Amino acid sequence: MLAYLVFFACIVLILGVLTLALNLQWGFTGLFNAGVVGFYAIGAYTHAIVTAAPQPQYVGNFGLPWPVGVLAAMAATALAGWLIGLVTIRLRGDYLAIATFGVAVSIQLVALNWEPLTGGPQGLTRISRPLAQLFETPFGFNLWFLGLMIAIMAAIYWALDRVLMSPWGRVLKAIREDETAAVALGKSARRFRLEAFVLGSTLMGLAGALYVSFIGFVSPYDFLPIVTFQIWAMLIVGGSGNNRGALLGALVIWAIWAGSGVLVTKLVPPSHAAQGGAIQVILIGLLLMLVLLFRPRGLIGEAAVVSRHVND
Amino acid sequence: MERRRRNTVVFALVLMGSVLSAGSAAAQSCPVKIGGVLPLTGSMAPITKKIAQSAELAIEHVNQGGGIKGCPVQFILRDDQGQPTVGVDAAKYLVEVERVPAFTGTISSGVTGPIISSVTAPSKVVQITCCSTASPFTLDGRSGGYFFRTIPTSKTQAFATASETARRGMKKTVVIYINTDFGTDMLRFYKAAVAKLGGEVIAEVPYNDNQPSYRAEVTKALAAKPESLLLIGFPKDGVTIVREWLSLGGTKTIALNNSMRTMDFVNGVGAKFIEDVFGMDNAQVAGPHVDAFNTAFEEKFKTDTKGPGVHTQYDALMVMALAMNIAKDLTGPSIKDAVRRVHVSNGTPVGTGPAEYKKALELIKAGKPIKYFGATGPIEFDANGDVTGPALVWKVKDGQIVTDRIITIEEMQALFKRVEN
Numbered sequence: 001m002l003a004y005l006v007f008f009a010c011i012v013l014i015l016g017v018l019t020l021a022l023n024l025q026w027g028f029t030g031l032f033n034a035g036v037v038g039f040y041a042i043g044a045y046t047h048a049i050v051t052a053a054p055q056p057q058y059v060g061n062f063g064l065p066w067p068v069g070v071l072a073a074m075a076a077t078a079l080a081g082w083l084i085g086l087v088t089i090r091l092r093g094d095y096l097a098i099a100t101f102g103v104a105v106s107i108q109l110v111a112l113n114w115e116p117l118t119g120g121p122q123g124l125t126r127i128s129r130p131l132a133q134l135f136e137t138p139f140g141f142n143l144w145f146l147g148l149m150i151a152i153m154a155a156i157y158w159a160l161d162r163v164l165m166s167p168w169g170r171v172l173k174a175i176r177e178d179e180t181a182a183v184a185l186g187k188s189a190r191r192f193r194l195e196a197f198v199l200g201s202t203l204m205g206l207a208g209a210l211y212v213s214f215i216g217f218v219s220p221y222d223f224l225p226i227v228t229f230q231i232w233a234m235l236i237v238g239g240s241g242n243n244r245g246a247l248l249g250a251l252v253i254w255a256i257w258a259g260s261g262v263l264v265t266k267l268v269p270p271s272h273a274a275q276g277g278a279i280q281v282i283l284i285g286l287l288l289m290l291v292l293l294f295r296p297r298g299l300i301g302e303a304a305v306v307s308r309h310v311n312d
Numbered sequence: 313m314e315r316r317r318r319n320t321v322v323f324a325l326v327l328m329g330s331v332l333s334a335g336s337a338a339a340q341s342c343p344v345k346i347g348g349v350l351p352l353t354g355s356m357a358p359i360t361k362k363i364a365q366s367a368e369l370a371i372e373h374v375n376q377g378g379g380i381k382g383c384p385v386q387f388i389l390r391d392d393q394g395q396p397t398v399g400v401d402a403a404k405y406l407v408e409v410e411r412v413p414a415f416t417g418t419i420s421s422g423v424t425g426p427i428i429s430s431v432t433a434p435s436k437v438v439q440i441t442c443c444s445t446a447s448p449f450t451l452d453g454r455s456g457g458y459f460f461r462t463i464p465t466s467k468t469q470a471f472a473t474a475s476e477t478a479r480r481g482m483k484k485t486v487v488i489y490i491n492t493d494f495g496t497d498m499l500r501f502y503k504a505a506v507a508k509l510g511g512e513v514i515a516e517v518p519y520n521d522n523q524p525s526y527r528a529e530v531t532k533a534l535a536a537k538p539e540s541l542l543l544i545g546f547p548k549d550g551v552t553i554v555r556e557w558l559s560l561g562g563t564k565t566i567a568l569n570n571s572m573r574t575m576d577f578v579n580g581v582g583a584k585f586i587e588d589v590f591g592m593d594n595a596q597v598a599g600p601h602v603d604a605f606n607t608a609f610e611e612k613f614k615t616d617t618k619g620p621g622v623h624t625q626y627d628a629l630m631v632m633a634l635a636m637n638i639a640k641d642l643t644g645p646s647i648k649d650a651v652r653r654v655h656v657s658n659g660t661p662v663g664t665g666p667a668e669y670k671k672a673l674e675l676i677k678a679g680k681p682i683k684y685f686g687a688t689g690p691i692e693f694d695a696n697g698d699v700t701g702p703a704l705v706w707k708v709k710d711g712q713i714v715t716d717r718i719i720t721i722e723e724m725q726a727l728f729k730r731v732e733n
Contacts, residue, residue, distance in 0.1 A: 004408035011401065092521065109520065112491055121493040122446060123425050125454050138434035215400065217429035219493075221422025222396045258401045266386050270371070277352025277391035 003139045006146050008258065013149040013213050015252040019234045020156060020243055021203035027241040027302070028164060029196040030176035033091075034097040036231045038104030041074040041079050041223040042250050043208025045111055045118055048218045051128030058124070059116045070209045077205020078198055082270055089190060098248040104228065107112040116203045123219025127212050152210070153247075157202065160243055163199075172196055173305075200205040230257070239298030248299050256287045330367050342383040344642065346371070347390070347406035348417030354394030355522065355617040356419050358576075359728035363442060364389065364639035365613050366484040367416065370629035373608070377669030380636045388412065392423050396558055399423035399658040413642045414438035414635075416628045421446035421493045435646040438651065440632050446493040447468075450696035458648055460559035460693055462686070464594055464701040466497040469570060471727050472719050473498075473592045474505030476483050477683045478588075479543065484514050485567075488529060488539035488553060490545040498544045498569065503732045514538060518590055532647035538554055540565040546553065547572055551580030555698070564588040573713055579582060584709035593687060594624070595704035595718050601663030605687035606717055608665060618713065627686035630664065634684060637676050655692040689721065 018036060023030040047058030051069035064072075069306065088099040111118045132149060135141040163169055173181040175189050183189050212218045230253060238249020260283040264276040291299070348367055351360050360536055371387040379385050388410055391534045393398030403616055414437060418424050432439040433438055433456045440460045448466055450456060450540035477485065487502065496517065515536035519529045530553060533541070540563055544552060545704035550572050558564070558581075567575075568591035578586065609617045617623065632647075634654045639646035659681035662672040672682050686690050688701055702724055705716040719727075 001409050004405055005406065007404050008401070011397065112520070113518070115496075116620070121422070121491060121496055123422070123446055123453070123493075125425070125429055126450075139683065141434075215396075215426045215430045217426045217427055219396070219422045221420065222722050224395070226395060228535075258405070260401055261390050261398075262405065265390060270387055270389075271368065273368065273387070273389040274387065275350075275352075277357070277393070280391055281393070298558075 003142065005137070006142045006253075008216055010142060010146050011255050013146075014207055014214065015231065015234065015254055016153060017156060017207040017210065018204055018231045019238065019246040019250045020160060021200040021207065022231055022235050023240065023243060023246040024160065024164075024196055024203070025200035027235065027246065028169065029172045030093075030196055031193060031200075032093050032097040032201070032230060033197070034232075035100030035104030035107075036204060036229040037223045037225060038089050038100070039077050039081060039105040039204035040208040040227065041104075041111060041220075042212070043109050043205025044212045044218050044222065045124075045208075045291075046076040046205070047209035048075040048124045048127045048212050049117060051213070052124050053126040056125075057116070058119060059298055060118075062122070064128075066128045066213060069128055069213070070206065073205045073209035074202050077208070078202040081198040081201025081204075082194070085194045085201075089197055096208050101170050101225070101228075104223075105225065108220055109222045110283045111223065121220060123149050123221075125217050127216050127218065129216055150209070152206075156206075157243060157247075158278050160212045164243075165175070165281060168192075168195075207234060215272055233288060235294075235298075237298055238243050239289065239300040239302065241302030242298070245298050245300035245302075252291075252299065253288075256284055260284055260287070315698045322651045323364065328540060334581055343386040343412050344380040344383045344636070345386050345388060345412045347388050347403070347410060347412035347417075349390050349392050349399055349402050349406070349415060349423075350418030351394040351399075351419055352389075352391040353424070356394050359571075359620055360419060360576075361467070362613075362615070362617075362619050362715075364623040366442075366543070366609065366617075366622045367674070369605075369609055369612060370626045370633075372612075372662070373627070373666045373669055374633040376666035378673045380633055381642070385633065389440050392418050392420075394420055394423065396423050396426045400426050400430055405429045407431055407435050407437050409668065410521045410728075412437070413644050414440070414632050415648050416440050416442065416625070416632065417528065417565040418526055419443040421449070422550060424449065428459050432445050432456075432458050436648075437642055438632065438635075440628040442628045443495065443527055443621045450698050451572075452666065455522040455697070457697065459633075460628075460651055460697040461624075462631065462688065462699055463621070463624040464699055466494055467501045468700055468724065469510075469592050469594070469703065471505045471731055472500030472724065473567060473569070474502050474509050474511070474731075475719070475727055476590065476592065476705050477504070477540070478509040481541040481564060482538070484539040485511060485540045485542055486512055486515040486517065486533045486536050486540075487544065488517045488519060488526075490535055490549065491520055491541075495544050502542065505727075508731050513542075519545065519553070521546065523549070523552075525556065526553045527556055527560075528559055529553070530562065533557075534560055534562055540567070542567045543572070544569045544576055546572065547574050547577040547580065554586065556582045558585055567591065571593065574619055575713065577714060578708055578711070581707055586708050590705055590716060592705045593704050593706060595622075595720075599663075599685065602687055602689070604663060604665040604668070623687035625730055626664070627688050627691055630669070630686055631691055632686065633669070634672055634676075637673055654682060654684045655690060656681040656683055662684055700728070 025033045047069040050064050050072045052061040054061045054063050091281045179189050234249035234253040238247025260280045268276045384516045390402035393479040421444045445466045489499050517529050517533045566589040572595040573593045606617050635650035639650035660669045661683045663685050674683050702721045
């Protein structure tokens with residue numbers, strides 16, 4: 001049981017990094033990024049290509065150490081985020097969503113088709129896992145990975161908190177609330193939006209690197225659009241504009257997703273196990289609707305911020 | 313504000329609690345648990361229904377025939393939704409919480425791959441799949457020998473296809489294939505075989521699934537002026553591609569892969585348009601062991617056993633149950649070794665169904681070797697954990713799918729020698 005919970009927690013924390021990144025883009029800046037999975041994929045594949053054990057049929061697979069892979073993943077995603085941001089960031093709302101969605105689908109298809117680099121549909125395996133050789137049991141490794149994830153999460157959370165409290169973070173919120181007003185105050189909305197987009201994308205790339213180094217395998221099927229939907233569900237259910245909400249959302253949605261499957265195997269008699277899958281999907285949809293009906297702003301909504309000068 | 317926060321925490325705790333309590337009933341000697349991971353929902357769901365029923369039937373037969381080591385078997389089936397993260401989570405849950413020493417699954421190779429690398433191999437549990445055919449899973453050592461499959465890989469089917477296209481004298485073939493590991497494997501092995509057996513591939517056109525139209529791919533394929541078509545894909549896209557192919561004036565000489573052997577495909581295209589096509593599938597070797605399975609399945613579910621994975625899933629679970637009886641204890645490493653002892657060359661033949669299973673248990677108890685003939689024929693794993701099997705050629709006649717001829721195991725073995733040496 002404990003071994004499963006540790007595994008479960010690792011996945012939740014990886015998804016949590018994605019949700020925090022989306023929260024920076026959507027929750028604080030109002031950027032409708034519908035291509036989360038694309039940046040996640042770039043990070044994942046960069047890490048895999050940089051660290052996987054060399055194989056003659058692939059041009060990548062450099063077998064470099066884990067930290068190099070993680071840094072390379074973040075750098076590659078930052079670069080991709082910047083390039084994609086340059087051309088799309090001026091698009092508002094739904095238009096940005098369509099553009100980023102298209103980008104994400106394209107990235108998945110590139111991964112599927114660029115066989116010498118990505119392994120194509122066969123995927124890449126033997127990807128570097130941090131210090132894996134020190135652990136004899138999978139439980140030992142997962143426990144160590146969980147510790148690592150908690151440390152990384154704490155660092156990201158703290159850094160985001162600082163950044164969002166800073167004048168830079170306040171400009172993001174100002175742009176989200178009223179872009180015209182922010183521009184009238186002399187802020188370059190385009191620059192701030194681009195910065196938030198790149199920073200968020202970089203974090204998504206980090207999540208991708210962490211995911212493949214945890215699972216040890218990457219294939220294009222890891223990056224279907226459903227993942228973007230799940231991350232959005234996590235952010236909306238948890239509470240957009242609130243980092244604690246984003247993390248709670250990641251936990252709750254993944255618990256619903258995995259837990260409903262367990263529930264179905266417990267409640268549905270074995271003779272109807274084949275129908276259990278449909279019941280699980282209905283259950284997931286129902287729980288999502290209930291949360292949104294009773295807590296329309298998410299489980300923890302955005303905290304109201306009042307200027308400390310208001311009583312001056 | 314404070315109350316709201318408390319509610320939230322309570323909500324999260326309740327959720328965690330329900331997950332926790334659900335698993336705490338694990339780790340008992342009786343019943344013996346076997347896990348299953350299959351895409352019950354998602355894009356594979358239409359073909360998974362019969363596969364899940366076949367699994368259910370296998371478990372029923374095992375229980376009627378005496379269970380495993382004197383215990384009844386409990387089958388815990390989880391849905392992977394065709395999504396890797398969901399499938400990995402389900403497998404991890406089965407292994408760590410339900411403590412299954414062996415499980416069956418899954419269909420999509422994109423889900424099977426991460427399960428092997430992050431659950432099966434590190435946790436040393438046995439995984440037997442009915443359906444994942446990606447060639448590297450058994451070849452590059454990533455599974456540590458814990459991964460088996462009862463379905464002949466795409467190599468068997470590709471070689472058989474090549475021998476049939478050569479026999480029919482198909483020339484100037486264009487291959488339209490689904491761009492998945494299955495499709496690329498099939499193409500690679502088909503080309504290798506054609507080079508030895510005769511025929512030529514003049515163009516290769518990959519396609520991505522679930523598109524509303526494949527006009528671009530079909531046009532590209534026709535531009536090569538082919539005299540025949542080999543289509544490798546799945547029924548839903550296959551219907552669209554073949555209809556567009558024929559309406560744009562493509563030849564009626566078409567070869568198809570196993571997945572198209574369903575009435576959905578035949579009716580989708582229109583039977584009268586595809587009288588000249590032929591397809592491949594893994595053969596259901598004739599014999600009492602096959603009939604027993606077919607009859608039992610048809611009686612229980614009031615439907616036929618046609619369709620991918622139906623027979624191989626039954627064998628996956630029967631092999632697992634027999635191996636668990638042979639193994640000295642119910643741990644992954646013991647079961648892994650025992651899997652290779654369900655079909656011993658000097659063993660007493662045993663077939664499908666509860667009575668035969670019971671017979672096998674008696675032989676095992678007496679310390680005698682057994683030789684399992686399953687719903688797909690003799691199940692003998694090679695060093696990698698793969699089976700080779702006979703193939704069948706099917707065609708469409710009077711609106712029905714009929715078997716044209718069988719390529720026997722002996723013919724297949726000869727074919728492998730011819731192509732690979």
